[in-house]
Amino acid sequence: MRITAIHDIVVPISSAIANAYIDFSTMTASVVAIHTDVVRDGKPVVGFGFNSNGRYAPQGLLRERFIPRLRDAKAETIQDERGLVDPAKAWATMMKNEKPGGHGERSVAVGVLDMALWDAVSKAEGVPLWKLLADRYNGGKADDKAWVYAAGGYYYPDKDISALQDEMKRYLDLGYSTVKMKIGGVPLADDIKRIEAVLKIVGGKGENLCVDVNGRYDLDEAIACGDAIAPYNLRWYEEPLDPLDYLLHAALATRYRPPLATGENLFSMQDARNLIRHGGLRADRDWLQFDPALSYGLVEYLRTLDMLRAHGWSPRRCVPHGGHQFALNIAVGLGLGGNESYPQVFAPFGGFADNTAVKDSRIAMPSIPGIGFEGKNALYAVMKPMLAA
Numbered sequence: 001m002r003i004t005a006i007h008d009i010v011v012p013i014s015s016a017i018a019n020a021y022i023d024f025s026t027m028t029a030s031v032v033a034i035h036t037d038v039v040r041d042g043k044p045v046v047g048f049g050f051n052s053n054g055r056y057a058p059q060g061l062l063r064e065r066f067i068p069r070l071r072d073a074k075a076e077t078i079q080d081e082r083g084l085v086d087p088a089k090a091w092a093t094m095m096k097n098e099k100p101g102g103h104g105e106r107s108v109a110v111g112v113l114d115m116a117l118w119d120a121v122s123k124a125e126g127v128p129l130w131k132l133l134a135d136r137y138n139g140g141k142a143d144d145k146a147w148v149y150a151a152g153g154y155y156y157p158d159k160d161i162s163a164l165q166d167e168m169k170r171y172l173d174l175g176y177s178t179v180k181m182k183i184g185g186v187p188l189a190d191d192i193k194r195i196e197a198v199l200k201i202v203g204g205k206g207e208n209l210c211v212d213v214n215g216r217y218d219l220d221e222a223i224a225c226g227d228a229i230a231p232y233n234l235r236w237y238e239e240p241l242d243p244l245d246y247l248l249h250a251a252l253a254t255r256y257r258p259p260l261a262t263g264e265n266l267f268s269m270q271d272a273r274n275l276i277r278h279g280g281l282r283a284d285r286d287w288l289q290f291d292p293a294l295s296y297g298l299v300e301y302l303r304t305l306d307m308l309r310a311h312g313w314s315p316r317r318c319v320p321h322g323g324h325q326f327a328l329n330i331a332v333g334l335g336l337g338g339n340e341s342y343p344q345v346f347a348p349f350g351g352f353a354d355n356t357a358v359k360d361s362r363i364a365m366p367s368i369p370g371i372g373f374e375g376k377n378a379l380y381a382v383m384k385p386m387l388a389a
Helices: 058-073 087-094 107-123 129-137 163-174 190-203 218-233 246-253 267-279 298-310 323-336 377-387
Strands: 005-012 028-040 043-050 144-153 179-182 207-210 236-238 260-262 339-341 363-366
Touching: 005 058, 005 377, 028 058, 028 107, 028 377, 043 087, 043 377, 058 087, 058 107, 087 107, 087 246, 087 298, 107 129, 107 246, 107 298, 129 179, 129 323, 144 323, 163 179, 190 218, 190 323, 218 246, 246 260, 246 267, 267 298, 298 323, 323 339
Parallel strands: 144 179, 144 339, 179 207, 207 236, 236 260
Antiparallel strands: 005 028, 028 043, 144 363
């Protein structure tokens, strides 16, 4: 299995939405296609990848460093004993001459290519990625369904509480029983009104609602919000503090007893390990949201899962950020706790295959070889022209 070409494009995913920290008016994503000499069903195998939402297209990094390293590597140096591309060897090739630490946006660029490599390898094997992962790393055991929740509740211009409730009703109509909303962008009293309004939509059950601050609060604000929402017993209180300030997380965890969630903005195993060592999180209730597409890809995510097990954490406490099909395959194949979903934002990258229905916040996987992008028409329409590039 040889790589014959690598192409990339930049796709706009801009919208008027905002969380407590940023808006998405100029957001972009990189899409890559890795062409190979493997032929299945009369067509060359091509793997696709893209970066998860919240980080801009890393085209400069892709073109200047990581695509050339992967494209120019001698085939035998990135192959396994069967002659297929070995994603771990390819990862090491892409990271050659990169200093440790300071991960920045390079983790996003490597993650884009890593996603495409896994898509290509599982297509070459003729199996869905979730099955390939279960067979290689989970004793052949894959979950029959994944738990997913609908992420939304962003701040829109002129969006009032009734519009927020209507949005959440749409998610319930789509089959989700658990939803997530943004907070921290308006005064706490106003956010409490928004939370109580959404709780009415989800049957008054806190376990059906998550709230996400996107790292906006300082410690005093996080404690004040935590005190205010603790009686609701929400499913989780997400990223209330700066994601890299582990001491503040540890301080909050001594006060806020219900579940916390964080990790989507930590992009390496080492940063994840520092969170586990110093963030005060509790393995019996808290949630970890590392996004494999943003954090150097699945090769690095496997290292992160090994680290978590060594520190007494179950993979079931991991629910990746991003709402994309890559993480959904990983969740099913490796036995994670579930996956985020974006049914109505970040199109066409958010959401899953068109024929996979959600019921009570659970979704079954299709049997499409690879990650399954071909089963999501709007997304595949972006990727398909790259077949002829």
